[in-house]
Amino acid sequence: MNKAYTKLMTCLEYIKSRTDFKPEIGLILGSGLGALAEQVEKPIIIDYSDIPGFPVSTVPGHQGRFVMGYLGTAPVIVMQGRVHYYEGYPIEDVVLPTRLMGLLGIKTLFLTNASGGIDAEFEAGDFMMITDHVLSFFPNPLIGENIDELGTRFPDMTRVYDKELCDIISGTASALNITLRSGVYAQLTGPSFETPAEIQMFKLLGISAVGMSTACEAVVARHMGVRVCGISCVCNKAAGISPTPLSHQEVMEASAKAAPLFKQLITKSVENIHLSLKED
DSSP states (O other), rough: OOOOEEEHHHHHHHHHHHHHOOOSSSEEEOOOOOOOGGEEEEEEEEGGGTTTTTOOOTTTOOOEEEEEEEEEEEEEEEEEEEOOGTTTTOOHHHHHHHHHHTTTTTEEEEEEEEEESSSTTEEEEEEEEEEEOOOSSSOOOTOOOOOOOTOOOSSOOOTOOOOOHHHHHHHHHHHHTEEEEEEEEEEEESSSOOOOOHHHHHHTTTEEEEESSHHHHHHHHHHTOEEEEEEEEEEETTTTTSSSSHHHHHHHHHHHHHHHHHHHHHHHHHHHHHHHHOOO
């Protein structure tokens, strides 16, 4: 049996030994955005460090635990912090949590992150709905032996970010009078921030924001047939656009400032997605 799949099954058995909760929507919270997990009602909390073989977050702003429960009436599983490729984990470990949520039964994966803005109109604290992504500068998480139990060898990626879900999020933002921009996101390896020359290249490619997570998780979710949507919190202007040197502290401060509106937008969007799933 595939080694990555064996580890995945071990993690799944442990979660099932702790709870029989069945989540409908998975939510991954990016740097500085973890406070949303405190909104979950009737929480069931499982620390990553308690799950056999599970990768543990090492980055400030990523608490490192699953929180299961309800956002409004929606049954959710929230990743309060993710793991990154730059932490030294193999790519199959980076995407293991996403695959685990898929096996736990989620129908939708809602991705969030902190990013650097390339679009000239973006300001720190803006929200960007991800309409597509570029993963060409990052290892594809499906390289290697295909796990047939999860999906096909050559999955289609024509529409990774589900149009119906994007429409729901856009409508929710309008109803809440929250400005929501949209654009293409590129995932890079990190941990160093990009050079100004790299940012100029990405700008020429039509990329609106860059970060160090998210797209690889979207790919494995689509591989499993899970619907995907995502919002990026633009926490700074990217290198060469920002007048000051970039730092993780700046990212944390900007995401904390945006957190109240972020929580409002994500919570209501999740509730509206849940209602649309019930109608389906």
